[in-house]
Structures are given as structure tokens and as C-alpha cells.
Amino acid sequence: MMRSGWSDYGTKFADEESVETYTRLYDEGTYDDYVWSRECPVVVESLRRERERRRRLRMLDFACGTGRILAAVDHVADELTGVDISAEMARRAASAIPRASIKVGSVLDEDLLTGPYDAVTVFRFFVNAPQELRLPVLRKIRQHMEQGGLLMFNNHGHCPSLRSLAVRVPRPRPQAPNELRHRDIVELLNASGFRIEHRYGFSLFPSIFHRHLPASALRGIDTVAASPVLRRFMGRVMIEQLYVARAVGAPR
Structure with missing residues (x-):
């Protein structure tokens, strides 16, 4: 996705080669695959509990890409809908999760979403x-x-974190790196009718560390940092932030 607009995302991932390049981010053993392996159980368990509470679960995955989230929760939700502005991404998602309803377009289009949805994921x-x-x-x-x-949604560019330093080194960039602070998230949620219930942190070290240092040692440190004693404090400086929020009021 590009800063100049969501429509650029559809253009960027318009062909099979570019989508294939994106999917390789999650090849087994990659940094993104490692982070997702820690994050996925929390996502699945949160949605499972929600389904138990409601006795059904109508779920939307916004910006669904090739269907990574939908595939992970296919056994949990009763109804699955995915939306992506990239037709090629959506085609792959439809192929991967046949029972899901996959739609192509901007979520801001008047007739794209139907709902109502019991749960929405945005990654x-x-x-x-x-x-x-x-x-x-x-x-x-x-x-x-x-x-x-x-x-449920993630902030994969949390600031402050070690990623904040890594994206600014070794040379200054012509524009500020893509990142969000917790206070930015809180403001967005308050203004759109949501309240945070839980916040989880994953991965202390950015991908460049995993490429140049022993990944097993870094992942061991992550495990310790995520322990019940430390996670309340260490989670706030981890790169990947997972938010669980509840729709409690009308958008302002």
C-alpha cells in the first residue's frame, strides 16, 4: 500500500508477479511468517471466544489480500467475507477460501459492504x-x-520501537517512515466508535536484526519478553501491535 492513496495499492498488486512477491513475505521461516506464527493464535482464540458468546460469527476481513487471515479463521467463522481493492489479490483469496465471499473495491464504495458483521479484521x-x-x-x-x-487489527510499524531506529539508519529518508504511535490508534478508535479491550505486542527486533544476527537467540528473547511477568511492559515497545477493540458507540 502506498502513501499516495489506496488506489495505488490496487495498481501495485495488479499482476501475478507483484502478488507473488508479496506472498513470499510469508514463506516459511521468514520474519513476517515468524511474527504471524505468534500473532495468529491470539487472533483465532479471540474470534473463537466471540463465536461462543454469540453462537455464530459473521466476519469481514478488510484488505484481505490473498486470504491469509481468512484461511486462518476458516474453521471459526460461520460466514466469511473478504474485501480487497486489488483484483489479483482477491482472485487468489477466492481460490484459497472457496466458501468466502470475496469482493473487489474500495470499502468507501456505498454498496460494497452489506453486513452487519459480528467481527472485522484489518491487517x-x-x-x-x-x-x-x-x-x-x-x-x-x-x-x-x-x-x-x-x-481486530495490527500496527506493524509501532513507534517507539527498535524498528523506529532501524528505518532511519544508515541514512535519512526523503519522507518520514510509515509508523503509528499508540496515541494515534486511540484517537482513531475514539473518533470511530470503538474502545480498546486488549493490546498485544510481538517481536522486539526488526527484520534486519533477524537477517544479520542469530534468529533463534532473538526469538528466545521475544519469548521471555512475552512472559506474563514482562509482557505488560515489554509489549509496549514491540514492533507488532495487535489491537482488540469493541464497537461501543456511533462514530463522531
């Missing part, structure tokens, strides 16, 4: 989306959710 979107798009997207999602519905 790898908010950090890379233009600032002016974040709040309208969240408000549109909120309009199609049940009161008390569950929202």
Missing part, C-alpha cells in the same frame, strides 16, 4: 494507508458492524 493497512484515509475507513467499517462487535 497491514493502517500503517501504510494515507492519514486522511484511516478515519473514513474505520467509520465505514463501524457502520456495518453490530453494536458490541469485535474489531
